[in-house]
Amino acid sequence: MRHIIAVLLENEAGALSRVAGLFSARGYNIESLTVAPTDDPTLSRMTLVTTGHDDVVEQIKKQLNKLIDTVKLLDLSEGPHIEREMMLIKVRAERADREELKRLTEIFRAKIIDVTDTSYVIELTGASKKLDAFIDAVPEGLIVEVVRSGPTGIARGEKGLSV
Amino acid sequence: MTVTGAQTETVAPRRPDRRGVELSGAEIVVQALVDEGVEFVFGYPGGAVLHIYDALFREETVKHILVRHEQGATHAADGYARATGKCGVCLVTSGPGATNAVTGIATAFMDSIPMVILTGQVPTPVIGSDAFQEVDTVGITRPCVKHNFLVKDVRDLATTIRKAFYIATTGRPGPVVVDIPKDVTDPNIKIPYDEPGEITLRSYHPVIKGHPGQIRRAVDLLRQAKRPIFYTGGGVVLGDASEQLTELVRATGFPITSTLMGLGAFPMTDPQFIGMLGMHGTYEANMAMHETDVLIAIGARFDDRVTGKIEHFCPHAQIIHVDVDPSSISKTVKVHVPIVGQVGNVLAEMLKLYRQQVPAGTGTPLTDWWAQIAEWRARDCLAYDRNSAAIKPQFAVETLYKVTSGDLYLTSDVGQHQMFAAQFYPFDKPRRWINSGGLGTMGFGLPAAMGVQLAFPDAQVACISGEASILMCIQELATCLQYGLPLKIILLNNGYMGMVRQWQEFFYESRYSHSYVDALPDFVKLAESFGHVGMRVDRPADLEAAMNEAFAMRDRLVFMDVIVDPTENVYPMIAAGKGQHEMHLAPSHADRELA
Numbered sequence: 001m002r003h004i005i006a007v008l009l010e011n012e013a014g015a016l017s018r019v020a021g022l023f024s025a026r027g028y029n030i031e032s033l034t035v036a037p038t039d040d041p042t043l044s045r046m047t048l049v050t051t052g053h054d055d056v057v058e059q060i061k062k063q064l065n066k067l068i069d070t071v072k073l074l075d076l077s078e079g080p081h082i083e084r085e086m087m088l089i090k091v092r093a094e095r096a097d098r099e100e101l102k103r104l105t106e107i108f109r110a111k112i113i114d115v116t117d118t119s120y121v122i123e124l125t126g127a128s129k130k131l132d133a134f135i136d137a138v139p140e141g142l143i144v145e146v147v148r149s150g151p152t153g154i155a156r157g158e159k160g161l162s163v
Numbered sequence: 164m165t166v167t168g169a170q171t172e173t174v175a176p177r178r179p180d181r182r183g184v185e186l187s188g189a190e191i192v193v194q195a196l197v198d199e200g201v202e203f204v205f206g207y208p209g210g211a212v213l214h215i216y217d218a219l220f221r222e223e224t225v226k227h228i229l230v231r232h233e234q235g236a237t238h239a240a241d242g243y244a245r246a247t248g249k250c251g252v253c254l255v256t257s258g259p260g261a262t263n264a265v266t267g268i269a270t271a272f273m274d275s276i277p278m279v280i281l282t283g284q285v286p287t288p289v290i291g292s293d294a295f296q297e298v299d300t301v302g303i304t305r306p307c308v309k310h311n312f313l314v315k316d317v318r319d320l321a322t323t324i325r326k327a328f329y330i331a332t333t334g335r336p337g338p339v340v341v342d343i344p345k346d347v348t349d350p351n352i353k354i355p356y357d358e359p360g361e362i363t364l365r366s367y368h369p370v371i372k373g374h375p376g377q378i379r380r381a382v383d384l385l386r387q388a389k390r391p392i393f394y395t396g397g398g399v400v401l402g403d404a405s406e407q408l409t410e411l412v413r414a415t416g417f418p419i420t421s422t423l424m425g426l427g428a429f430p431m432t433d434p435q436f437i438g439m440l441g442m443h444g445t446y447e448a449n450m451a452m453h454e455t456d457v458l459i460a461i462g463a464r465f466d467d468r469v470t471g472k473i474e475h476f477c478p479h480a481q482i483i484h485v486d487v488d489p490s491s492i493s494k495t496v497k498v499h500v501p502i503v504g505q506v507g508n509v510l511a512e513m514l515k516l517y518r519q520q521v522p523a524g525t526g527t528p529l530t531d532w533w534a535q536i537a538e539w540r541a542r543d544c545l546a547y548d549r550n551s552a553a554i555k556p557q558f559a560v561e562t563l564y565k566v567t568s569g570d571l572y573l574t575s576d577v578g579q580h581q582m583f584a585a586q587f588y589p590f591d592k593p594r595r596w597i598n599s600g601g602l603g604t605m606g607f608g609l610p611a612a613m614g615v616q617l618a619f620p621d622a623q624v625a626c627i628s629g630e631a632s633i634l635m636c637i638q639e640l641a642t643c644l645q646y647g648l649p650l651k652i653i654l655l656n657n658g659y660m661g662m663v664r665q666w667q668e669f670f671y672e673s674r675y676s677h678s679y680v681d682a683l684p685d686f687v688k689l690a691e692s693f694g695h696v697g698m699r700v701d702r703p704a705d706l707e708a709a710m711n712e713a714f715a716m717r718d719r720l721v722f723m724d725v726i727v728d729p730t731e732n733v734y735p736m737i738a739a740g741k742g743q744h745e746m747h748l749a750p751s752h753a754d755r756e757l758a
């Protein structure tokens with residue numbers, strides 16, 4: 001099953017490599033990993049997406065918790081939560097395709113943020129599936145480049161993941 | 164959780180208070196070690212740690228032990244830690260000093276041994292420039308430490324060292340590396356020293372007490388069990404919980420088996436002890452594991468040398484598992500009653516509840532179960548040829564037991580001799596059997612014994628080894644001479660990498676590919692050239708007298724080259740991938756006589 005896990009880490013040099021090293025050393029799957037400091041500059045928040053059998057994911061969570069730099073961990077997939085991923089996608093936008101691409105952008109509530117005579121850069125934020133759907137919807141052959149942030153997430157409701 | 168530095172409570176300050184005094188980074192390192200109550204630092208100097216060595220010059224509170232190879236330093240600190248329960252400490256230089264220490268760090272990591280390893284590093288301004296003797300020590304050691312630090316500012320030094328000791332010695336213990344760039348120990352930069360107080364880490368809270376509800380469920384299972392067995396491991400030794408374990412085992416009357424790492428936590432001469440389990444465990448222990456209905460696993464981690472093929476592991480059992488590390492629980496074998504906590508604490512709670520529910524003398528006697536075990540025991544799976552003209556390694560270990568009256572600290576290298584020692588030397592106390600189980604590091608035995616002997620100068624300390632293993636850290640014989648360490652080295656010399664040869668005999672049709680150690684040194688002369696006593700014994704009849712003579716030399720290191728049967732194998736044996744009930748037993752005594 002797919003799990004999205006949020007981790008508060010000490011914002012120390014090397015903390016990220018401890019996580020990355022853990023996944024490679026133990027042969028765990030990692031689909032994506034995003035990390036940035038939080039409002040508290042001593043903490044980083046990491047979101048990682050992994051897949052595996054329940055017992056493997058259980059081990060992954062235990063091993064992450066065991067890292068001395070891990071302050072808190074929450075498996076967002078265990079409760080109601082919101083996931084968002086950001087994508088920047090560069091598409092070939094010649095005269096004939098421009099209207100179609102603009103229409104798509106509107107349907108998906110995306111934004112065109114860079115325009116040249118022959119290209120658009122489109123920004124789209126949403127659940128990862130929505131991003132997939134957008135990519136599928138772009139007419140064949142027009143995609144030049146795709147960059148995705150990997151999902152970040154937060155639990156619904158008033159409770160927060162903080163120290 | 165709040166805890167002071169691990170050893171500070173018991174050790175009175177032994178020198179003038181230096182609080183507020185201006186100290187350099189190098190002096191802070193030494194002072195921090197004093198404040199932790201460190202007795203010995205095992206080390207080897209080099210450029211990046213010269214400032215620290217200068218601060219150690221004429222230092223008397225912390226004694227520096229100069230080894231002959233950094234691997235020796237780590238194993239010596241490790242042996243010291245295993246024998247005493249205190250934190251082992253090493254000091255090595257950057258680059259090759261640090262890389263030489265890696266094997267010893269990994270050895271300690273696999274067996275959860277508390278150690279702090281201080282490594283020198285190139286000065287901060289040149290880190291990352293491939294400077295002379297630069298390696299990324301934090302990167303190299305990351306996967307084999309409990310945690311590591313790079314100290315970039317002298318003001319962080321004292322606190323970081325205290326954190327290192329705290330992390331190394333609490334929860335599931337383990338090695339912690341503190342990498343210290345040379346400029347951080349600059350003798351010309353002094354700051355007021357303030358001993359750091361209690362350490363609290365918001366990201367690290369080792370669990371102490373077990374969950375009461377889970378403990379109740381466990382005791383319910385104990386009460387209902389028909390074929391129970393205790394399966395105990397290194398965690399009982401690490402958690403100093405022998406007493407609690409012994410009480411609970413005696414109160415219940417259940418049989419008990421132990422992993423290689425837990426030997427001695429429960430007296431091995433007690434009739435309730437049915438031998439080690441696992442790959443080279445006894446027939447009765449492995450069969451009992453296979454038939455048990457309630458398995459009580461305590462401070463053991465279901466290692467593959469123990470479980471054999473997972474699908475065949477304890478197929479009928481409800482499993483209780485007590486461990487301080489949640490990630491040890493249900494890692495390879497799914498358990499029914501997980502209990503996270505310190506083993507001593509949990510066992511005491513279990514005992515209290517058990518006594519309430521089953522007052523002394525009212526427990527079920529488990530007559531059928533013990534009768535079944537007696538039947539398995541009657542197979543006498545450790546029998547060997549006692550009439551052999553050659554010295555059998557088993558006989559050598561039995562003789563060692565006799566000569567030392569069972570009162571010995573025994574370290575081991577890795578191979579057949581290690582297994583024979585585990586099978587034939589019954590330890591009645593914890594911390595007496597000291598060996599590398601998880602990593603299986605050849606070369607461990609001799610330096611580890613140095614650490615033990617330094618900790619207990621008056622105790623009998625021996626190292627059992629093989630002619631291949633001993634050569635891996637043989638240089639430490641010089642260290643033994645320098646510090647007058649009267650170890651006894653019992654070399655079971657079979658002329659082979661016996662453990663490898665055995666696998667080749669069983670699984671590669673006796674093709675002994677590169678497992679014969681040709682061109683061996685004359686170990687007697689070798690020992691003598693290092694200034695020690697060498698002895699060679701090759702007849703069973705001479706062994707006891709020779710060992711008596713060796714152990715009578717209380718102030719000399721004696722290296723006993725014991726020539727043993729080159730083709731003896733370790734039995735029983737569970738081949739890799741087999742179930743725990745599918746043991747390979749020794750050809751019977753009778754068969755052998757016929758042959």
Ligand SMILES: Cc1cc2nc3c(=O)[nH]c(=O)nc-3n(C[C@H](O)[C@H](O)[C@H](O)COP(=O)(O)OP(=O)(O)OC[C@H]3O[C@@H](n4cnc5c(N)ncnc54)[C@H](O)[C@@H]3O)c2cc1C
Nearest residue numbers: 396397398402422423441442443462464487506600601603
């Ligand atoms: C040649 C060779 C052959 C071997 N053959 C065998 C064999 O036949 N049988 C065998 O058993 N082993 C054998 N081993 C050793 C094996 O590889 C493992 O090292 C060993 O089985 C692990 O022992 P353990 O389960 O007790 O775990 P350890 O490595 O000792 O781990 C201790 C466990 O206890 C926990 N713990 C630590 N402190 C505490 C505390 N205070 N409270 C609670 N829990 C705590 C830890 O989290 C950990 O899970 C062999 C090794 C070699 C080199």
Ligand SMILES: Cc1ncc(C[n+]2csc(CCOP(=O)(O)OP(=O)(O)O)c2C)c(N)n1
Nearest residue numbers: 578579580605629630631632659660661662
């Ligand atoms: C550093 C290291 N290298 C290789 C091995 C693999 N190995 C395990 S036992 C063994 C042979 C040990 O031979 P010896 O020390 O003579 O002991 P014996 O088995 O003969 O008693 C080897 C090579 C190891 N455990 N450690």
Ligand SMILES: [Mg+2]
Nearest residue numbers: 629630659661
């Ligand atoms: Mg040998």
